[in-house]
Structure formats: C-alpha cells, structure tokens
Amino acid sequence: MNERKELESSVERRLVKRCEDIGWMCLKIQMAKGWPDRLAISKWGYVAFIELKRPRGGRLTKLQAFRIGELKKRGFPTFVISNSDEVEAFIRTMDGQAPAIDLDPLDISKGDPDEL
Numbered sequence: 001m002n003e004r005k006e007l008e009s010s011v012e013r014r015l016v017k018r019c020e021d022i023g024w025m026c027l028k029i030q031m032a033k034g035w036p037d038r039l040a041i042s043k044w045g046y047v048a049f050i051e052l053k054r055p056r057g058g059r060l061t062k063l064q065a066f067r068i069g070e071l072k073k074r075g076f077p078t079f080v081i082s083n084s085d086e087v088e089a090f091i092r093t094m095d096g097q098a099p100a101i102d103l104d105p106l107d108i109s110k111g112d113p114d115e116l
Contacts, residue, residue, distance in 0.1 A: 006055045008052050008054040008082075011082065012037065018087055018091050022043070024040055024041060025041040026038055027039045035049075037051055046077075048077040049071050050090070051081070060080065
C-alpha cells in the first residue's frame, strides 16, 4: 500500500477490521498517557498490545517507549505498527499461536460466581 496516502487512523481501522475478521477482539485503550493504543485478544486468549504510529515519521514518545519496555519485561507481546503491511505481519504472527491449555480448575460457567 502507498504509505504516503495512509494515515494512522486508516492503519488502525485496518487492524481492527482484520482482528474482527478472524474472531479476535481489538480494544481501544484509553486509560492513561503513554499506554499502547490497542489491546488485541485472540480467540485462544492470547493478548498483545499495539501502539499505532503514522506511516511516515511517527515516533514513540519517551513515555510510550518506557511503557512498552515495561510490558515486554512482563512478558506481554507488544508491537508498534505503522502501515498495512505491518498489520498483516502482526496477524500472521499472532494467528500462528497454538490454542492455550485451560489450566483453571474452576468451571465458572456453572453456578453462582459468589459461591466459587
């Protein structure tokens, strides 16, 4: 895709659409300055944080770089995406994850949650 005509908002729309197309959630994060723009949750329960930048010249602020570093230190996959090709690479990377094994012994689909 021609990066000159691509805006951060169009990259974000593409990310959300591609995630939804394959059954993922792609939530907007608006809790505090410096946090990534989006949280992608795969159909298997894997999560990834995504910071979106404009295709040409978009740079992380010092606070964003710090937050991303903190998330990565804690083991969270964190991506900086600035064009449609990177959206597709992100989808291929995350969609290759194997389904998670449910190690939770509680079956929360039954009974009153207050009694668990």
